[in-house]
Amino acid sequence: MKFDVNLSILLTDLPLLERPAAAAKAGFDAVELWWPFPAPDPGAADLAALRQAIEDAGVRLVGLNFDAGDMAAGERGLLARPDGSDRFRANIDVAVRFAGELGCGVLNALYGNGPGTDHALAVDNLRRAADAAAGIGATVVVEALNSHENPHYPITSSQAAFELIDEVDRDNVAFLADLYHLNRMGEDVLALTDRHAARFGHVQIADDPGRGRPGSGRMPYAEIFARLEAAGYHGHVGLEYRHEGPGAFDWRQT
Numbered sequence: 001m002k003f004d005v006n007l008s009i010l011l012t013d014l015p016l017l018e019r020p021a022a023a024a025k026a027g028f029d030a031v032e033l034w035w036p037f038p039a040p041d042p043g044a045a046d047l048a049a050l051r052q053a054i055e056d057a058g059v060r061l062v063g064l065n066f067d068a069g070d071m072a073a074g075e076r077g078l079l080a081r082p083d084g085s086d087r088f089r090a091n092i093d094v095a096v097r098f099a100g101e102l103g104c105g106v107l108n109a110l111y112g113n114g115p116g117t118d119h120a121l122a123v124d125n126l127r128r129a130a131d132a133a134a135g136i137g138a139t140v141v142v143e144a145l146n147s148h149e150n151p152h153y154p155i156t157s158s159q160a161a162f163e164l165i166d167e168v169d170r171d172n173v174a175f176l177a178d179l180y181h182l183n184r185m186g187e188d189v190l191a192l193t194d195r196h197a198a199r200f201g202h203v204q205i206a207d208d209p210g211r212g213r214p215g216s217g218r219m220p221y222a223e224i225f226a227r228l229e230a231a232g233y234h235g236h237v238g239l240e241y242r243h244e245g246p247g248a249f250d251w252r253q254t
């Protein structure tokens with residue numbers, strides 16, 4: 001498997017611009033990020049500084065979330081939010097350009113919390129994002145989150161995500177299989193992988209319970225990786241778990 005480090009949830013004891021080099025030092029050649037800025041367009045200087053940090057570290061950016069609002073405050077996307085849609089649209093070209101400059105082929109568009117989400121707006125915004133991403137040969141992915149931690153997020157199953165993706169009807173829109181969220185929702189992630197890996201545009205992992213590193217919970221990750229390979233998944237697997245202190249990546253040696 002090809003693993004990448006999510007720099008928005010791991011290595012967060014370091015300033016953002018030091019995290020790509022820390023990921024490289026830990027033995028990785030790829031990273032992913034939630035939109036790391038408080039605005040849809042932070043300006044050329046901030047974008048250039050982040051790009052430089054990634055390039056200097058010698059890692060590839062393989063996944064980037066579009067601006068999803070204030071994640072720390074609990075927001076989970078802008079696609080379907082009438083009060084966030086303008087912000088999402090202002091971010092589309094900025095995020096796609098940044099991804100294009102770094103050769104990043106996956107952009108994640110989170111739906112947005114209810115109440116008051118507008119499904120037709122989400123479909124329209126996803127089409128706009130997909131059409132922009134097509135210009136750099138990238139895929140836009142749709143993610144299901146677990147409702148225990150995200151009680152207001154409407155897309156909480158692979159089925160709901162597949163339906164949205166089908167409705168958007170663009171070749172470059174796929175499923176982000178976050179196996180932690182799906183497992184927490186009681187989905188059989190092994191069966192899902194066997195049946196639907198061809199629809200996976202990206203995979204993210206954490207163990208359940210706890211959202212820690214593989215081995216900290218009860219998910220059968222050795223089997224999951226074997227099944228992803230057997231099902232022909234060739235993309236990256238993003239490490240999107242929480243870990244404090246040393247040993248965040250020790251499980252890879254076992």
Ligand SMILES: O=C(O)C(=O)CO
Pocket residue numbers: 065076108143145178240
């Ligand atoms: O908010 C989360 O938990 C995510 O996985 C976002 O990508």
